[in-house]
Amino acid sequence: MVKISDLSQTFYTKDGELEVLKNINFNLMENEILTLLRPSCSGKSTILNILTNLLKPTNGEVIINGKIEYIFQKYHLLEWRNIMDSITIGLEIQK
Template identity: 45%
Template sequence: MEQRKVMEIKNVSMIYHTLDGETEALKDISLDIYEGEIVVLVGPSGCGKSTLLSIVAGLLKPSSGKVLINGKEVKGTNKDVGYMFQRDHLFEWRTILQNALIGLEIQNKVNDETIAFVENLLETYGLGEFKNHYPRQLSGGMRQRAALIRTLALQPEILLLDEPFSALDYQTRLRIADEIGTILKKEKKTALMVTHDIAEAICT
């Protein structure tokens, strides 16, 4: 059976204009990603990786080129796309369950069914007994897992991961990269991740 193409990045370029002149962040980037693929882009800091994710997420408009999600051009944010940032951005005054539900709260979708779905995710991925704990009571790796579950709670088809393990120590980073790669495969998600670390990319 032929794989379905879910993301098309077509000749995307991005130029930032400042008082000092122009900075070319991206030049003529093209990439196709198919359903169920986990694609990792590796490059040094400042090479435009995060800019590309922001364009795919609809947070930035490219200077030229376009991005298509499921055949439709990206014109703004899209509920089919979830974004996981470099830091977990968990709210310290909310429990892990409350943090995981925050996206659903914003979308006014908290009900018995969605709460049960999120609790099941927490249970499945080793955070069930910590759901009433606060972020400060969790290790860095567990916090990142909680942040991923918060993203998965919205049931996006595609996940964008922007160096999501960079705040962790090296050994934890590799272990969590492996864990999150396993979660993405188990949940049958398509993902585009950027990192500067080749070992991290391989583990995912």
């Protein structure tokens, strides 16, 4: 289960504050699928980075019962490999 309440994220730049997320709320139960459809630079990756604990939110509450993982659509580390090859690289290295 994932519960997001009043999630907000502000970044501070040399030009001032940039409010990326404001008062986001949703619940995601076990075996449900959530799709984030928004234009580029609208905060989708920011939400994922908060859910995976790579980023701490400016405000709001994030409750996660379990573990969340994701892979970027554009895999920059080994962009010549497809998703399956990228996922199994650890096994490949260990033979």
